Amino acid sequence: MGRKSIDQMSFASVYPLYVAKAKRKGRTKDEVDEIILWLTGYDSASLQKAILDEVTFKEFFAQAPKMNPSRTEIKGVICGVRIEEIEDPLMKEIRYLDKMIDELAKGKKMEKILRG
Template structure:
């Protein structure tokens, strides 16, 4: 069975789309970076290195240094799919990030996006 196409795409090609979506709604690149860091544990330098390396999405999420345990609190629908129902681990991580960026673009407060008490 072949992998979903998104797995083989460089994270560097997906990242600008997240930034563009956020910026269209008045949010910034630093907020996208913060959301990615919260989800994966990548700091700015490590994330930049992965982008420059053109690491594919599957590897980007598989090698995430410190996946946030609270990411499992992310629920809702992205592209018609409930993120909490996605069984495949890498696809679930991708959907988590999609959902977080959606929330950012919709103007949700950062504390709520990051599931902070």
């Protein structure tokens, strides 16, 4: 069995990893959810439904109610790649989320993470 590409992976399979990373650094699931809701426009109920329905990353971002326009302020390097240089739209959205979760785990204040 080959490896699934990221766009075919279920969001539900990665979500617990985001939460675990945050918790290891003394942060909470609620903070992870707040980041996801800010980024995508989902509300708590629709986020949970997407997780339960095991939508793919591609579907998760395609079905997002309203991607936050301030997400383009997220800059920097994630997994050795500068976010500003990522051309694939889906990968860019995934890396925005990864970067925000990293910032949470590094102890940044929520207002800074949410580009407030």
